[in-house]
Amino acid sequence: MLNDLQNIAKDIDSLLLNDPFPETVKPDYLRSAVRDYPVRGGKRLRPALVIWCCELLGGRREEALYPAAAAEVYHNWTLVHDDIIDQDVTRRGKPACHITLQEELNRFQLSPTDAARSGRDFAILAGDLQQGWATDLILRSAEHGVTAEKILLILRKLEQYANVELISGEALDVEFSLRNVESVPETEVREMIYLKTGALLRFCAETGAVIAGGTSDEIDHLGRFAAAAGMAFQLRDDYLGIFGDFSSFGKAIGGDLREKKATLLLSKSIAMASESEKNTLLSLLGKEEYSAEDLKIVREIMQKAGDAVRQEAQNLADESKQILMSFPDSPARARLLALVDYLIDRQI
Amino acid sequence: MLNDLQNIAKDIDSLLLNDPFPETVKPDYLRSAVRDYPVRGGKRLRPALVIWCCELLGGRREEALYPAAAAEVYHNWTLVHDDIIDQDVTRRGKPACHITLQEELNRFQLSPTDAARSGRDFAILAGDLQQGWATDLILRSAEHGVTAEKILLILRKLEQYANVELISGEALDVEFSLRNVESVPETEVREMIYLKTGALLRFCAETGAVIAGGTSDEIDHLGRFAAAAGMAFQLRDDYLGIFGDFSSFGKAIGGDLREKKATLLLSKSIAMASESEKNTLLSLLGKEEYSAEDLKIVREIMQKAGDAVRQEAQNLADESKQILMSFPDSPARARLLALVDYLIDRQI
Known part of the structure; x- marks a missing residue:
């Protein structure tokens, strides 16, 4: 692959x-x-x-x-x-x-x-x-x-998924940073993640399917495969942003906290935390730097939500692979399956 | 019309x-x-x-x-x-x-x-x-x-004229305001005006022609008609921005001077002015407000260039109408001819 x-x-x-x-x-x-x-x-x-x-x-x-x-x-x-x-x-x-x-x-x-x-x-x-x-x-x-007909269909998908959906996702992401991030419910975060990450991947998969002359069922299946894989990747990325190992993750651990980024992990953690845990967590948002002690406290509070998010990422990855398995075996299928593993398993 | x-x-x-x-x-x-x-x-x-x-x-x-x-x-x-x-x-x-x-x-x-x-x-x-x-x-x-084929052709034209050319025109306009406006030669101003105003009009005319199933000659002729009409309009607009009558022009006279806008009129005036006229003109750029006396001085210095620009606008309008006259008489042709007059003759 x-x-x-x-x-x-x-x-x-x-x-x-x-x-x-x-x-x-x-x-x-x-x-x-x-x-x-x-x-x-x-x-x-x-x-x-x-x-x-x-x-x-x-x-x-x-x-x-x-x-x-x-x-x-x-x-x-x-x-x-x-x-x-x-x-x-x-x-x-x-x-x-x-x-x-x-x-x-x-x-x-x-x-x-x-x-x-x-x-x-x-x-x-x-x-x-x-x-x-x-x-x-x-x-x-x-x-x-x-063919011209296929190109028209691809461009319609471009304006739907890559223009309206992706840009709406970007706009929601900006809006969440203007609202109190703790007030953004899970459902809205989940929608933003699909729009910002999943929609363009859906466009990619469906475009490949259209070019190959796929049926509308095949096009739709591959679109759902890509959207699920994209969501899985984003949730995993958010998880690693708190629970990852700095040397292998490559990005600074805690960066999402510093930027008060609306992640599913943060929304879930706030929803699952006790009042005092929630206050501790909120007091740790937006710091310039995170000490080992800060991260330890954050990880303790986020542990249960973290497990849930990791599990959800795994479920989405499984779902995306299951869709692929409904297609006959081929080198392309093997590569797409390996791509999902690559997106999910890296840096763990 | x-x-x-x-x-x-x-x-x-x-x-x-x-x-x-x-x-x-x-x-x-x-x-x-x-x-x-x-x-x-x-x-x-x-x-x-x-x-x-x-x-x-x-x-x-x-x-x-x-x-x-x-x-x-x-x-x-x-x-x-x-x-x-x-x-x-x-x-x-x-x-x-x-x-x-x-x-x-x-x-x-x-x-x-x-x-x-x-x-x-x-x-x-x-x-x-x-x-x-x-x-x-x-x-x-x-x-x-x-048809799908016509749509592909229209979209290619969109990306050529409305995307690359129009946006390049906007970029040049921004750049000219960062350079000393008096250092921008006529040829560059002329190019910017075509890109910023003429290119989208060319797209419009050629798109109409493509939809009607016009030959490539017809498409090209109508594109040149629209680009010339657009240039004529812009030159006339620049002329009226100095020599127009406030009550009928609608915009403040002298606005282009206040914003140090690169117009063909300004470039030509600077090129045609004596050293002392040039210095007077440059000293009058970027003022907050223009008195009747200021405008009188500006108009005197710009008079010859103004006549040349007005003449060029008229020539372009004539050229655009001549192209139209090569098509058979029809209600659409009459409307397009009236449109050129409307663009050029208003507020004089």
């Missing part, structure tokens, strides 16, 4: 690096910004999902390649706008898009305030251009054997 | 007011923001251009209606992001999108700084959703008789 994932990453890297779409963008630093995130690499899980779901139903990989690249570009424009909104300064170990642009704009001798604002303004436009680029990549799959 | 323009406006208003696309957007205030600008009315010149160019080539109005509405939504999402970037607080006499959202977000008892930032963040997402909405409207023209 990992070997083929690397092959797909190589194909996507090369396609995006050479794609003509950004070439006529002006000015030049905006053109570079449009290509920047999409060619920064990454595991290319979304393209793999498009391609393997296509192959699972007997479709041809070359027909799936452009829509696969489109899913990656779509994901990346949402990151460009997210990074502005979350005021993140880095992305995959490099400066965030708006920071890179801010530095480029120093050529105009701006004040620091104006440079920051203009960097942000051009990053808004970079993301806007990338949304168009993603659509254009899907349109160009017509030159690689995908 | 004006009667039919009103009919089109009514059809577009009703389509956009009832369109289901925004209905599943969450949270509710973001959903309202997505529908807000598109239903604020306006003359609906872009939809009219789609519809009349379609009818000019014998196409059916009902096939053109959804793409016509899409052009309007596309225009509006660029306005939402422009208003953030230009820090405009009103749009068509009502609060700008980010200001409306800022007020909505007061429900979370935010500090004024946080409310302003969050209003802007949600407005970024509102524009992002509207870009998807525009695409979805074009896709749904399949349900009204437009």
Whole structure:
């Protein structure tokens, strides 16, 4: 699975690096910004999902390649706008898009305030251009054997899942950080997670299925498989954010607490805690740093909720694998099954 | 022409007011923001251009209606992001999108700084959703008789003219305001005007032609007609911004000077002025208010350039009408000819 994932990453890297779409963008630093995130690499899980779901139903990989690249570009424009909104300064170990642009704009001798604002303004436009680029990549799959009717169906799904649902998920995530995070009930957190993480994966899986000419049942099954796997991944990620091992998790443990992020783990913990535990937990939200002692207290309070979330992640992973098992055995099925394990089991 | 323009406006208003696309957007205030600008009315010149160019080539109005509405939504999402970037607080006499959202977000008892930032963040997402909405409207023209192949062609044009070109025009406009405006040469201003104003109109005209099944020559001719008419309108607008009569122009005379806006009129004036006139003109840029005396001085310095710009606008209008005259006489042709006159002759 990992070997083929690397092959797909190589194909996507090369396609995006050479794609003509950004070439006529002006000015030049905006053109570079449009290509920047999409060619920064990454595991290319979304393209793999498009391609393997296509192959699972007997479709041809070359027909799936452009829509696969489109899913990656779509994901990346949402990151460009997210990074502005979350005021993140880095992305995959490099400066965030708006920071890179801010530095480029120093050529105009701006004040620091104006440079920051203009960097942000051009990053808004970079993301806007990338949304168009993603659509254009899907349109160009017509030159690689995908029929016009299939392309229309894929684009309808793009606007439903990747535009309305994904952006609604991002908006809810922002809203939760403006509300008292402890007031956000589990059901709303769960919906936000599906929208923010599951919806684009559903788009990927269904797109692969459409390209392969799948029946509407097959398309729907693969969509549910991907949404469940995505939810499982996100719940596991939230769990590891508190209970993980720093050296293998890679991110700082407790980061979600510091950012008062609405996770299912936090909602469940608050719902299950005694009044005094709840007050202790709330008093520990939003700290600059977490000592070993802080984390010990948090983990004790969150233990029961943590077990429940881990179990729910496992159930979702099982559910997603069960859906896959209803398809005949094939190399693509084996890869998709391994992908679910990879998403869930890593770093434990 | 004006009667039919009103009919089109009514059809577009009703389509956009009832369109289901925004209905599943969450949270509710973001959903309202997505529908807000598109239903604020306006003359609906872009939809009219789609519809009349379609009818000019014998196409059916009902096939053109959804793409016509899409052009309007596309225009509006660029306005939402422009208003953030230009820090405009009103749009068509009502609060700008980010200001409306800022007020909505007061429900979370935010500090004024946080409310302003969050209003802007949600407005970024509102524009992002509207870009998807525009695409979805074009896709749904399949349900009204437009073939899948035509829709693919229209969407390719959307990403070329309305995405890459229009957004590049917006980016150049922002850049010019960061550079010393007097250092921007005419050729660059001219390019920016085509990209920012002409490209979307070209999209509208070519879309109407595609729906009608026009030949590639016809499509190209109508695209050039619309781009020329758009340039003519913009040059005329810039001219009136200095030489117009306040009571009939509607906008404050001198606004472009106050904002140091890169107009062809300003570039030409600087290029044609003597050293001392140039210095006087530059000293008058960026003032808070312009007295009658200021305007008199400005108009004297700009007189020759103004005549040249007015003449260029007239030439472009003539060129656009000449292209139309190469098509057989029809009610649609008469309306398009009247539209050019309307764009150019108003408020003189």
